[in-house]
Amino acid sequence: LRAYCAILFLRPKMQIFVRSVKVKTKLIKKSLSKTLVDTYKPHGVDKPQKIVFGFTQETDNYGIMMYYRNRLIRSYVRVGYQIKPNSMGAGVIGIIECNYLTPTHNKQDFDYNKHYRSTMFALGQKLNDYWNEKCGDQEVPPQTVSELVPISCGYSVRI
Numbered sequence: 001l002r003a004y005c006a007i008l009f010l011r012p013k014m015q016i017f018v019r020s021v022k023v024k025t026k027l028i029k030k031s032l033s034k035t036l037v038d039t040y041k042p043h044g045v046d047k048p049q050k051i052v053f054g055f056t057q058e059t060d061n062y063g064i065m066m067y068y069r070n071r072l073i074r075s076y077v078r079v080g081y082q083i084k085p086n087s088m089g090a091g092v093i094g095i096i097e098c099n100y101l102t103p104t105h106n107k108q109d110f111d112y113n114k115h116y117r118s119t120m121f122a123l124g125q126k127l128n129d130y131w132n133e134k135c136g137d138q139e140v141p142p143q144t145v146s147e148l149v150p151i152s153c154g155y156s157v158r159i
Contacts, residue, residue: 001018002018002023005018005023005025006023006024006025006026007025007026007028007065007072007075008071008072009025009070009071009072010028010067010070010071010072010095010097011070012025012027013070028065028093028095029052029054029095031056031057032052032053032054032055032056032093033054033055033056033057034054034055034134035052035053035054036052036053036054036130036133036134037050037051037052038050038051038052038053038126038130039051040096040119040122040123040126042100042115042118042119042122043115043118044100044115045100049096049097049098049100050096050097051094051095051096051123051126052094052095052096053092053093053094053126053127053130054092054093055091055092055093055134056091056092056093058091059090059091061076061093062076062078062082062089062090062091062092062093063075063076063077063078063079063082063093063094064076064077064078064079064093064094064095064096064123064127065077065093065094065095065096066096066098066101066110067095067096067097067098068097068098068099068101068103068107068110069097069099070097071107073098073103073107073108073109073110074109074110077120079094079120079123079124079127080123080124080125080126080127080128080131081127081128081131082127083124088131088135089127089128089131092127092130092131094123094126094127094130096123098110098119100115101115101116101119
């Protein structure tokens with residue numbers, strides 16, 4: 001709950017207390033490295049939307065953070081390379097404020113309509129472009145057990 005409250009607002013303007021202890025808010029945009037600011041012009045909206053991409057230090061949590069009027073609606077939505085079962089796109093976080101989309105009544109998701117689908121498609125394309133620009137087509141090896149495991153007789157066996 002504390003971690004969720006720390007990233008709940010894009011620009012925090014109030015203090016949040018959980019069990020009488022103040023939650024230290026985290027500005028995600030400032031914690032990213034190799035940031036790139038891109039824009040997306042949705043249909044029917046006059047002003048282009050700003051998207052910020054960057055790498056995070058956490059290896060487990062990555063994806064797109066979608067805010068609506070400064071409040072987090074969807075967190076760590078995986079798009080583009082991040083959907084595939086490889087490690088391309090791992091560690092990349094994107095932040096967008098989608099005031100043109102309609103959230104559901106409980107503010108936990110967006111209405112699934114053509115604007116939402118086109119936004120997700122465009123975010124996937126932009127994330128892929130960011131990955132190709134920063135890392136090329138190389139796949140970052142996942143942090144797992146090494147492929148070679150030494151055994152007592154001095155030989156190595158592939159797993």
